[in-house]
Amino acid sequence: MVLRLGVIGAGLKAADYAKGWAAMPDVEIVATAEVSDVSRKRFADTCESVGAPRPAEYDSAEAMLAAMQGQMDAVYVSTPHVFHGANALAVVEAGFDLLLEKPMVTTVEEALALVEAEKRTGRTVVIAFQGGLSxxxxxxxxxxxxxxxxxxxxxxxxxxxxxxxxxxxxxxxxxxxxxxxxxxxxxxxxxxxxxxxxxxxxxxxxxxxxxxxxxxxxxxxxxxxxxxxxxxxxxxxxxxxxxxxxxxxxxxxxxxxxxxxxxxxxxxxxxxxxxxxxxxxIRDTPMQTFQAVRDGRMENPSTxxxxxxxxxxxxxxxxxxxxxxxxxxxxxx
The missing domain is CATH 3.30.360.10 (Dihydrodipicolinate Reductase; domain 2)
Structure with a gap:
């Protein structure tokens, strides 16, 4: 089954991952949310360079999460650190599984909120530490x-x-x-x-x-x-x-x-x-592990x-x- 993936925060880290992820036969990057026009274009160009379609582009996470209901399975969040907590909660509350870039959040209070949201919604949340996913x-x-x-x-x-x-x-x-x-x-x-x-x-x-x-x-x-x-x-x-x-x-x-x-x-x-x-x-392993956790083939190693x-x-x-x-x-x- 092909994973339909959205990306919030299409900066250099996400673009680097896209070199491998967009080329995977079981991953389709369908949308990006990024405030920078330059970063959105660079990310779409990266997808296209490996033979994948250019994803739909949005200038806010809220717009992408609303527009892609029924057209997206999961979201990778790669925004600056202080936005991780709010972005993560928005993704799981919108009904999507989440691959969240490190560090997970910036405070214990934000961590506890995500623990509660994951438990309540039943969504899969994996933290994208290469070490945790190795x-x-x-x-x-x-x-x-x-x-x-x-x-x-x-x-x-x-x-x-x-x-x-x-x-x-x-x-x-x-x-x-x-x-x-x-x-x-x-x-x-x-x-x-x-x-x-x-x-x-x-x-x-x-x-x-x-x-x-x-x-x-x-x-x-x-x-x-x-x-x-x-x-x-x-x-x-x-x-x-x-x-x-x-x-x-x-x-x-x-x-x-x-x-x-x-x-x-x-x-x-x-x-x-x-x-x-x-x-x-360590570049493609995070996505491969995320898919295995979502499919029930592996216990979540980065919780x-x-x-x-x-x-x-x-x-x-x-x-x-x-x-x-x-x-x-x-x-x-």
């Missing part, structure tokens, strides 16, 4: 739950990028619509993959950040404790040289697991015996519930940074 991450979580690695002792996660220069003057460095800086943008991949694989709630943390002259954070360091007793450190540096990379090390009583924030590669050593390095494609865990973590980091490293206890109701 088969390597799924397998790592399953093996950890089976006890293959032993008990989790600690996690060391780092990520870096030449983000300060890459996005100079763009919305990602405007706190009014970004919801945060490097830690909440590229660093969100790192935090989310740790949330998924640690498989426990964050209990307490202390955090520091340095804006390095910008209006948003560029460097962030966090020390945290999980409810299972494991310890976690995060280190994010967004004022680095050209490029972008991440490494997350999970130290268990029987194993060492290294993986990147996007689930693109993994290295596992169990009782001193190293397995071969594994790699995974609103995990998005709520992430939101609690991010709210606590912001509170600790505002208090210059003040320890924050994270309440989970």
């Amino acid at each position: 088969p390597l991450v799924h397998d790592t979580k399953n093996r950890a739950r089976r006890g293959d690695f032993g008990d989790l002792v600690s996690v060391n996660a780092s990520i870096w990028e030449g983000w300060a220069k890459n996005y100079a003057g763009q919305w990602k460095q405007n706190p009014a619509i970004s919801g945060g800086g490097f830690m909440f943008d590229t660093g969100a991949h790192m935090m989310n993959t740790v949330c998924v694989l640690a498989d426990a709630e964050f209990e307490r943390l202390s955090a520091y950040a340095n804006n390095r002259g910008l209006a948003v954070d560029l460097a962030t360091a966090v020390a945290a404790r999980l409810s299972n007793g494991a310890l976690v450190t995060f280190n994010a540096a967004g004022d680095g040289p050209p490029g972008c990379a991440s490494a997350i090390t999970f130290l268990y009583t029987k194993a060492i697991v290294r993986i990147d924030a996007w689930g693109a590669w993994r290295e596992v050593t169990i009782n001193g015996v190293a397995e071969g390095r594994e790699e995974n494609e 609103v519930a995990n998005g709520l865990r992430f939101a609690r973590l991010w709210d606590a980091i912001k509170a600790s940074v505002a208090g210059d490293g003040t320890p924050i206890a994270i309440e989970v109701s």
